[in-house]
Amino acid sequence: MASSSLICETRIWKDLRAHVEDIKETHLRELMSDTERCKSMMVEFDGILLDYSRQRANLDTLNKLYNLAEAAHLKEKIRRMFNGERINSTENRPVLHIALRAPRDSVINSDGKNVIPDVWQVLDKIRDFSERVRSGTWVGATGKVLKDVIAIGIGGSFLGPLFVHTALQTDPEAIEFAQGRQLRFLANVDPIDVARNIAGLNPETTLVVVVSKTFTTAETMLNARTLREWISAALGPQAVAKHMVAVSTNLTLVEKFGIDPNNAFAFWDWVGGRYSVCSAVGVLPLSLQYGFLVVEKFLKGASSIDQHFYSAPFEKNLPVLLGLLSVWNVSFLGYPARAILPYSQALEKFAPHIQQVSMESNGKGVSIDGVPLPYETGEIDFGEPGTNGQHSFYQLIHQGRVIPCDFIGVVKSQKPVYLKGEMVSNHDELMSNFFAQPDALAYGKTAEQLLNENVPQPLIPHKTFSGNRPSLSLLLPSLNAYSIGQLLAIYEHRIAVEGFVWGINSFDQWGVELGKSLATQVRKQLHASRKKGEPVEGFNFSTTTMLTRYLEESADVPKEDCTILPKM
Numbered sequence: 001m002a003s004s005s006l007i008c009e010t011r012i013w014k015d016l017r018a019h020v021e022d023i024k025e026t027h028l029r030e031l032m033s034d035t036e037r038c039k040s041m042m043v044e045f046d047g048i049l050l051d052y053s054r055q056r057a058n059l060d061t062l063n064k065l066y067n068l069a070e071a072a073h074l075k076e077k078i079r080r081m082f083n084g085e086r087i088n089s090t091e092n093r094p095v096l097h098i099a100l101r102a103p104r105d106s107v108i109n110s111d112g113k114n115v116i117p118d119v120w121q122v123l124d125k126i127r128d129f130s131e132r133v134r135s136g137t138w139v140g141a142t143g144k145v146l147k148d149v150i151a152i153g154i155g156g157s158f159l160g161p162l163f164v165h166t167a168l169q170t171d172p173e174a175i176e177f178a179q180g181r182q183l184r185f186l187a188n189v190d191p192i193d194v195a196r197n198i199a200g201l202n203p204e205t206t207l208v209v210v211v212s213k214t215f216t217t218a219e220t221m222l223n224a225r226t227l228r229e230w231i232s233a234a235l236g237p238q239a240v241a242k243h244m245v246a247v248s249t250n251l252t253l254v255e256k257f258g259i260d261p262n263n264a265f266a267f268w269d270w271v272g273g274r275y276s277v278c279s280a281v282g283v284l285p286l287s288l289q290y291g292f293l294v295v296e297k298f299l300k301g302a303s304s305i306d307q308h309f310y311s312a313p314f315e316k317n318l319p320v321l322l323g324l325l326s327v328w329n330v331s332f333l334g335y336p337a338r339a340i341l342p343y344s345q346a347l348e349k350f351a352p353h354i355q356q357v358s359m360e361s362n363g364k365g366v367s368i369d370g371v372p373l374p375y376e377t378g379e380i381d382f383g384e385p386g387t388n389g390q391h392s393f394y395q396l397i398h399q400g401r402v403i404p405c406d407f408i409g410v411v412k413s414q415k416p417v418y419l420k421g422e423m424v425s426n427h428d429e430l431m432s433n434f435f436a437q438p439d440a441l442a443y444g445k446t447a448e449q450l451l452n453e454n455v456p457q458p459l460i461p462h463k464t465f466s467g468n469r470p471s472l473s474l475l476l477p478s479l480n481a482y483s484i485g486q487l488l489a490i491y492e493h494r495i496a497v498e499g500f501v502w503g504i505n506s507f508d509q510w511g512v513e514l515g516k517s518l519a520t521q522v523r524k525q526l527h528a529s530r531k532k533g534e535p536v537e538g539f540n541f542s543t544t545t546m547l548t549r550y551l552e553e554s555a556d557v558p559k560e561d562c563t564i565l566p567k568m
């Protein structure tokens with residue numbers, strides 16, 4: 001493909017467009033009755049079973065999608081990613097989060113240098129530091145064990161670690177290692193988030209980890225300064241060295257902030273923020289909470305999927321299949337959203353994490369060569385754990401808009417409960433819903449069925465379900481550090497596949513900059529108005545009115561003496 005040509009100009013793209021008409025003729029009810037088709041749409045790797053038989057696709061669709069992958073040079077793009085080429089062209093960076101979880105003896109080159117020794121040097125440093133903190137060898141300024149950790153960070157420096165922490169919280173093995181320890185996350189610059197994070201914590205027993213790739217993010221740096229004050233007000237400024245450490249690619253700014261570079265954990269510009277949970281960004285706070293050995297299993301799970309993604313043929317390749325099906329749903333069937341529905345409360349922070357990975361990666365308007373796209377990329381990702389979502393937004397999914405769903409289920413619960421006298425265990429009850437919902441969406445319920453059930457005529461339109469609503473199901477054997485790593489990597493690579501096919505740069509995020517720079521102007525105005533009484537100037541009517549009202553009505557809020565610090 002010539003560098004500026006778009007995938008939508010290829011013959012196979014047009015072929016797939018035409019193929020939509022064939023698919024539209026067949027209801028999922030019919031597609032599901034073809035057992036051979038269904039059999040071929042189940043794929044297993046390393047204990048994870050993917051069933052995509054409830055996609056609005058047949059074997060012909062799949063073959064066409066493989067041809068699309070070929071036209072998009074998918075294999076070549078994956079190879080370039082794994083080879084450390086600078087595929088993030090607008091930032092001139094390689095994309096090597098796969099190196100973060102590669103075994104110690106692997107070789108992954110970037111610019112002719114094997115990055116694995118550097119990766120493992122930081123991992124070894126984390127293992128050593130987290131063991132010293134956990135064992136009480138590294139103590140706080142007053143000699144007390146640091147049993148609580150607040151990780152400050154936002155976006156990619158927050159969502160991934162929060163997802164993994166939430167998923168591990170009830171894992172029996174992880175619980176054993178977490179005994180008596182707490183891990184909290186401070187992300188929002190809203191002072192309420194600070195107040196909630198420090199509530200009930202004693203600075204003497206708290207370690208603060210400042211996590212920021214750039215070490216310039218406004219929210220994180222203000223929260224870091226706030227907690228630095230919290231510590232020094234209670235224990236004296238010299239205590240900061242014992243109570244604050246950092247994770248960043250910008251060690252110069254870490255030092256400038258006042259954190260000893262020896263207590264900084266590095267990562268590299270070839271790790272995108274939203275792909276950084278396997279770097280010190282996630283590994284440090286999670287190792288402090290659960291111990292390095294648990295976190296190493298998480299890395300191994302992700303690495304297993306990396307190998308699979310790199311080497312498995314497309315027909316058996318979980319991330320490739322998922323990515324191609326998403327492209328089919330978005331670009332050909334015209335479904336703009338995707339619901340991520342884990343039937344596991346422990347995965348409650350999975351959808352929020354994937355929202356960033358997916359929407360920041362693939363919500364783009366131009367091709368990697370800067371050509372405006374005549375087609376949409378990315379999807380609107382959202383989700384909640386089942387069964388909670390069923391009592392909230394499933395109505396729309398069943399009878400309103402068509403939203404392709406990802407159902408994620410787990411065979412063995414982290415915390416099985418079986419009440420005497422109940423028909424099934426609590427987990428069976430949960431999983432009954434996991435198995436039922438995809439069929440309800442696919443088959444629906446016809447007016448004829450309702451008539452046979454003697455439903456009164458006026459209610460029939462309301463009780464009819466059109467069905468023909470696509471979903472796919474992922475079944476995990478259990479939810480532990482290893483399978484959490486697998487799940488993460490499956491989605492990371494699926495999103496990369498989508499971007500590779502759409503021909504965009506999934507690894508930059510220029511779209512977040514404009515709002516940040518406008519906030520800087522507002523911040524300056526607020527300062528000028530509060531300190532020097534300057535009127536609001538240079539904004540449009542709407543913003544001027546709102547800002548003026550905000551300034552007037554917050555004038556009586558105390559300022560210098562308005563502190564988050566609890567009375568000691």
Ligand SMILES: O=P(O)(O)OC[C@H]1O[C@H](O)[C@H](O)[C@@H](O)[C@@H]1O
Pocket residue numbers: 154155156157211212213214215216217220273274360509512
């Ligand atoms: O880790 P940091 O440099 O503090 O960045 C935190 C976040 O800020 C930005 O707004 C980016 O959009 C995110 O991709 C990034 O994860």
